[in-house]
Amino acid sequence: MAVLGRMSLRARLTLAATAMAAVGLAVGGVLLIIALDRALLSALDETARRQGEDIATLVESDRIPNPLPGFGAVVAQVIDAEGRVLASTPGGDRLTAVVAGADLEAIQAGGAIDLDGTRLGQPEPLRVVGVATQTAGEPRTVIVAVSLEEQQRSVRFATIGVFGGGLVVTIALAGLSWLVILRALRPVDRLRGGAEEITGAGGGHRLPVPAGGDELSRLAVTLNDMLGRLDAAAARQRAFVADAAHELRSPIAALRTELEVALAHPDAVDPHDTAREALVEVQRMARLVDDLLVLAHLDNPRPVRRDELVDLGELAIEVAEGVPDGAVAVRVDAGDDVFTRGHRDSLSRVLRNLLDNAVRHASSRVEVVVTTGGGRAWVTVADDGAGVRPADRERIFERFTRLDDARDRDAGGSGLGLAIAREIVVAHGGTVTVEDAAPGARFVVALPAARATIGAPESVP
Known part of the structure; x- marks a missing residue:
């Protein structure tokens, strides 16, 4: 989390987009490999059963050749109800069935099982299916074992292709995301640059408004409206200060003049008149200061009491x-x-x-x-x-x-x-x-x- 906090917004957005794309591609790739594996196994089972059905046709006609034709199978056997081998393809065991016990029951029920190929001298695992048939009323089972080499090779190639292609697509998406985010954030950089040029002195500077009418454009318009209100408030404040200074200068100047005349010509000026005129100016100045304080209170954003x-x-x-x-x-x-x-x-x-x-x-x-x-x-x-x-x-x-x-x-x-x-x-x-x-x-x-x-x-x- 600390590393993410030090990354730029552009990098974090790119990382998030890339991670989401990678996860999506990975999940899709895994689902594709699983679907391909099941489809290939289903096709292989169907091929093996058709081979077993061809041999079962010979068994039903009571014309079982020995050895049996392979039809592309690694091993094919015909066994009786006791599990004895009646016929086998060349290279197959003529004495012991390929499967027995629970595995035999599974294929007799129409299922398919995987078998270690080393039991029959094969480097690759085998897929075994069974076809039930009979001769002269006696039940027989045709066992067909086919190699999984091609199926596994196809799945491996597909896995390499899917994940290799996914990696390439992820890298391409990362680059594309970086460019898109860079372009999308370019108006933000322009807004930041425009904001750096704005000072407290006003001047009517405004932020550049991106084209397109999107969220950034609306944000820029809103910020410009806010700047306009701030400029107007600052202008009112400057005018208020200038007017207040001007209004205060007048009674102060009048009061100073009265006092200076009284000091310069003490014999020609009545002290009571001077005090009375000075009091008038002081009262006027006091009223002005009082009004200014009221306005300052009203300019405070806190609401006026209304209780x-x-x-x-x-x-x-x-x-x-x-x-x-x-x-x-x-x-x-x-x-x-x-x-x-x-x-x-x-x-x-x-x-x-x-x-x-x-x-x-x-x-x-x-x-x-x-x-x-x-x-x-x-x-x-x-x-x-x-x-x-x-x-x-x-x-x-x-x-x-x-x-x-x-x-x-x-x-x-x-x-x-x-x-x-x-x-x-x-x-x-x-x-x-x-x-x-x-x-x-x-x-x-x-x-x-x-x-x-x-x-x-x-x-x-």
């Missing part, structure tokens, strides 16, 4: 009460028993982000409606602002996206709120879309509804 029964109406009222005084009017229309199963803090962040976005762009009012229907819990957040153009209704959910000057840094934050909201909703098995509220924009959140029952609530089908 809490959340009352969306109650949650919407709670989030709306947190809107600062002096902002636009916020009205909440919360239906009864609108529940979903999820992580309460995450869903609270979704509503808070949507409500902050609506308040930021509303002219005079924001309306939050919580309903249920069709097995879904629906939350809509509508404002009466400028709205969102249809061409931008998907782009606004991308990270660090700002559509116009009205959504600049001072008014619109970092551009991560809607992206975080969508990813949290998707992680909870829901969807979030934006529609035209005429005027303004309406954000629609759909989540799986759940029943508020004692024990473990069941999801609404």
Whole structure:
């Protein structure tokens, strides 16, 4: 097993194919030799019996010649019921029968036996058969012994030919298997070579796809699709890092400028104004870092916890009460028993982000409606602002996206709120879309509804 472990895949496949072919040829050769041996013995027995029947014809006509005609047999004898030899071919024993006892009974019953040829001075073994006959009512038995030399020579030649030819065929199959496996694995070598050229820097490199549409081709296509997804993820990661660095650079630069001015002109700057403006920048930076941490958590492949029964109406009222005084009017229309199963803090962040976005762009009012229907819990957040153009209704959910000057840094934050909201909703098995509220924009959140029952609530089908 250790030797096999050190062999290449090509060598192991060739060895396996060759071994299977060798075993098959060996089994087939053995069966062929056995069949040939039995066929030759059967033919020899039939020939000997015909010779015995010819002699039996003479016996039945009571014209037994002595010596008997051989008809090609080594020895032929005619014996009576007592086992006495009545006639024999030249060279045969005229006093003692060739077989006696159990062997004689076997050939009288129609069987055939093998006999050591040295008993009759023959170098090769003999095949002995018997033919029962009678003369004037007296039972007689014709014994015919023929040589097995030709039969054994034919079997030996056949054995040499079968196993010699099998060896040649096995070697040829080994060579053919090596070439076929070499050709079959050549696309794998090309895939390996293509994989060696791919680095972590991306660049859009892809593996060569073998022709033919076989398993290797499908594997190459699957791997290329995986590489495409990895490139896309790496591109998103690089863009995310670049955007995050850019967003963090701005508050840091503003904070540094405020402090440098305060240090350079201490008499011309009010310390309280400097501290207040520095605090604004620090708070903005803290919100950005918090959003980045949330996105990093959402990018984690582990699923979001969804083991809490959340009352969306109650949650919407709670989030709306947190809107600062002096902002636009916020009205909440919360239906009864609108529940979903999820992580309460995450869903609270979704509503808070949507409500902050609506308040930021509303002219005079924001309306939050919580309903249920069709097995879904629906939350809509509508404002009466400028709205969102249809061409931008998907782009606004991308990270660090700002559509116009009205959504600049001072008014619109970092551009991560809607992206975080969508990813949290998707992680909870829901969807979030934006529609035209005429005027303004309406954000629609759909989540799986759940029943508020004692024990473990069941999801609404």
